[in-house]
Amino acid sequence: MQYVAVPIPQGSPAVDRALLRDDVYRRLRDAIVDGTFRPGEQLKDGELAEWLGVSRTPVREALLRLGASGLVVALPGRSTTVSAIDIQVVRDAKDVVAAMHELAVRQVTGRISAHDVDRMRDANRRFAAAVASGDVSAALDADEELHQIPVAALGNQALEAVIERFDPLIRRAERLRFGVDGRVSVSRHEQLIDLIEAGDAEGAASVAFDIWHSLAVDENPEAEA
Structure with a gap:
């Protein structure tokens, strides 16, 4: 599979900085499920944090949870990518x-x-x-x-x-x-x-x-x- 950089959506309202880690997880999960982020696209924590208006820490934690669910794959030394549908x-x-x-x-x-x-x-x-x-x-x-x-x-x-x-x-x-x-x-x-x-x-x-x-x-x- 060819990996491509994810086009981060523009104009999406940032989540409240006080929201819990679960909210960041749900936003990223839903973006994968609804096809905003497609299989093979790279998910860079810095870009995602900027999109959501939060620090990198809850984004990284959310990506770990998404990996446990099989929605993303973390490749050593590379950005996390959205998994293919198996x-x-x-x-x-x-x-x-x-x-x-x-x-x-x-x-x-x-x-x-x-x-x-x-x-x-x-x-x-x-x-x-x-x-x-x-x-x-x-x-x-x-x-x-x-x-x-x-x-x-x-x-x-x-x-x-x-x-x-x-x-x-x-x-x-x-x-x-x-x-x-x-x-x-x-x-x-x-x-x-x-x-x-x-x-x-x-x-x-x-x-x-x-x-x-x-x-x-x-x-x-x-x-x-």
């Missing part, structure tokens, strides 16, 4: 994330509040509207919000850490393939929410697993990017 790695991550969501939904069903169920329905309505309008970013944001609700309601920090580590790998590949399965996902979301509301833990868990495990990320998305 479909086998994505498949492995998909298996793990699907199992985590299955576990979360099974354990939270029967305990989740009616307010949280309503929030899931609202997120799915926004997801459906975004799919209909072809707004990939809004659709994926609403989808992430929907699935995060039962995870947050469970409050299992170990489970949340696993999802946080591997979910971005799936989202990056999914974004490049998004479209054909969107309308199917709307109905599957509704089925999931209905089963959670009805207190059917096993049925809801099965649907949660299937939603994640059946994501169409099994071909090389970079071939069409």
Whole structure:
């Protein structure tokens, strides 16, 4: 793969200097997932720090976390680069994330509040509207919000850490393939929410697993990017 220097976006508002390291990590993670930083591009901590309006220290820490997630690769003596999308790695991550969501939904069903169920329905309505309008970013944001609700309601920090580590790998590949399965996902979301509301833990868990495990990320998305 040929490595190229990353074109740092211009005009992006700087983050507040008081924000925690997590905010820098999320900004860089999201820039990789949404394609702002593409596979093979170099990420120089000084340029990234200037872009975000922070010191190099939280940027370097964020890059280490991104390396642990497989989103970047640090080459000795060279700048860190955005990793290529490895479909086998994505498949492995998909298996793990699907199992985590299955576990979360099974354990939270029967305990989740009616307010949280309503929030899931609202997120799915926004997801459906975004799919209909072809707004990939809004659709994926609403989808992430929907699935995060039962995870947050469970409050299992170990489970949340696993999802946080591997979910971005799936989202990056999914974004490049998004479209054909969107309308199917709307109905599957509704089925999931209905089963959670009805207190059917096993049925809801099965649907949660299937939603994640059946994501169409099994071909090389970079071939069409």
